[in-house]
Amino acid sequence: MHPLTTGLVPMNETDGYICGSWEGWLSPKERQAFVRPDILCPTQEPEPDVEWVAYFVHSRCWELLTHHDLGTIAEKDLGIVLDALRDRHKTLRGRRKKTGYQPRSWYWMLCREDPVRTKCVTGAICLALKHEKRRKLMMKRKGHLVTRKAPRPRPCVLPMEILYMILRYLPYQTIANVEKGLRLNLGNRFWRTWLSSRMFYEVRDIAIDEVNWKRLSMLLERRLKKSNALAIRRFLLASLDNVMRFVNM
Numbered sequence: 001m002h003p004l005t006t007g008l009v010p011m012n013e014t015d016g017y018i019c020g021s022w023e024g025w026l027s028p029k030e031r032q033a034f035v036r037p038d039i040l041c042p043t044q045e046p047e048p049d050v051e052w053v054a055y056f057v058h059s060r061c062w063e064l065l066t067h068h069d070l071g072t073i074a075e076k077d078l079g080i081v082l083d084a085l086r087d088r089h090k091t092l093r094g095r096r097k098k099t100g101y102q103p104r105s106w107y108w109m110l111c112r113e114d115p116v117r118t119k120c121v122t123g124a125i126c127l128a129l130k131h132e133k134r135r136k137l138m139m140k141r142k143g144h145l146v147t148r149k150a151p152r153p154r155p156c157v158l159p160m161e162i163l164y165m166i167l168r169y170l171p172y173q174t175i176a177n178v179e180k181g182l183r184l185n186l187g188n189r190f191w192r193t194w195l196s197s198r199m200f201y202e203v204r205d206i207a208i209d210e211v212n213w214k215r216l217s218m219l220l221e222r223r224l225k226k227s228n229a230l231a232i233r234r235f236l237l238a239s240l241d242n243v244m245r246f247v248n249m
Helices: 060-065 069-076 078-099 121-141 160-167 173-179 187-194 200-205 213-226 229-245
Strands: none
Touching: 060 069, 069 078, 069 229, 078 229, 121 200, 121 213, 121 229, 173 213, 187 213, 200 229, 213 229
């Protein structure tokens, strides 16, 4: 806990954070604008006679929550999410007693990169944006768009609908190999819909024509294999999915 944390919460959510002591800095009139709740662990249930309770949440954890469906529920009714967390905690605690299960954890020194605002993801996006901007600038200087004649696709016994269903289960590099082998042109829109905006939520605000989505997808796939921060992000999103199941029960 930060040494300057006071536990004071403004009644008006638009008010700023205050640092100081309840007795020394605030007049009796000013104290009416704040409450001092009981600070609990999320797995603790508040006592019936306690009027105000609070939970400390890391800003990055809350930011990651906003990128998940659970975040929408938390903004409307945080109590639903807290009840789901407690139910999940009880389930894991009972499993640990019976099977010796221990929750997964990691040592923070193994990964100092932020799993929420991950540099390797933003770096890949910036690289793809610069590449597409440079390509468009070259085309503009030439005065016309030079396009190569598309090769005729090789005959495929499968309908495109079935082929798309199969491609959904393949890694991006394998999809690119299939595209080249069958002489297909899947197009930018295909690659945009195939790229997981759930895992890579940073791409949600990028327009369809701003980048080469095939290039970006393959860049991000390589980052996903090597980055510890993205491995942690995937684990955290899976944990939120687990909590979401308790919400839907």
